[in-house]
Amino acid sequence: MKSLIILYSYHHHNTEKVAKTIASILGADIKLPEDVNPEELQEYDLIGFGSGIYGGVHHKSLLELADKLPEISGKNVFIFSTSGGTDNNRPIKCHSALREKLQSKGYTIVDEFNCxxxxxxxxxxISRGRPNSIDLKNAEDFAQNLLKI
Ligand SMILES: Cc1cc2nc3c(=O)[nH]c(=O)nc-3n(C[C@H](O)[C@H](O)[C@H](O)COP(=O)(O)O)c2cc1C
Structure with a gap:
């Protein structure tokens, strides 16, 4: 399975830690949104979109990329994030903007992860020391489950 993670992580590189954990299990490439050519996404079987949560949503570079994506039928994607606060909503509320954009383009959201x-x-x-080893173990389990889909 060819996998790609599209990552924007700048504040404390928190989401990068999660992305690297997931990528190590999936054998995924990691790219910045600005380095992604929307057409090249066709090459991948599974694509992850992740960033910190800023002002209640994913980073604008991911939201803008989602706007530029071509319509596609049934490509499997997953969404992840780190956030200062807890988001116990299911579906994860702070993922709504990105989720809705991806779904409107025909992408299938197979799973989501937040810590x-x-x-x-x-x-x-706030949330000093996070993500911690338990969060990264949860990210590892999340990635293992993605391999079964
Ligand atoms: C400008 C800014 C806005 C933020 N807004 C939120 C927010 O709305 N909700 C939240 O839970 N955390 C918020 N945070 C905290 C970040 O989501 C959290 O620190 C995240 O882990 C940063 O990810 P990164 O280190 O990968 O950039 C914000 C952080 C920054 C710098």
């Missing part, structure tokens, strides 16, 4: 990621500036910080 906490440290958010901090001088003097304040």
């Amino acid at each position: 906490k990621g440290f958010f901090g500036f001088v003097g304040i910080g």
Whole structure:
């Protein structure tokens, strides 16, 4: 199975840790949204889209890429994120914007993953130490399940 992860992670590289864990199980390439040619996505059997959550949604580079994708029928994709706060909603609420764009293009969302990621500036910080080893083990299990789909 040829897999690609499209990743934008800048704040503390939290989502990058999750992406690398998933990629190591899937044997996936990792690319920045700006380096993705929408046409090349046809080559992949499974595509993951992940970033931190900023202002309640994925990074705008992922949302903009989703807008540019050609319509396609039934390509399997997954969505992941890290966020300062907990999102216990199922489906994951902070994934809604990206999910809806991908679904409107005909992509099939096979699974989604979110965990906490440290958010901090001088003097304040929430979710310190996250993602931690348990989060990354959960990401590993998530990726193992993707291999079974
Ligand atoms: C500008 C900005 C906006 C953020 N907005 C949210 C938010 O709306 N909800 C939330 O739970 N976390 C929010 N966070 C925290 C990030 O989602 C969290 O730190 C994430 O792990 C960052 O991922 P990254 O290190 O991969 O960039 C925000 C962080 C930044 C820098």
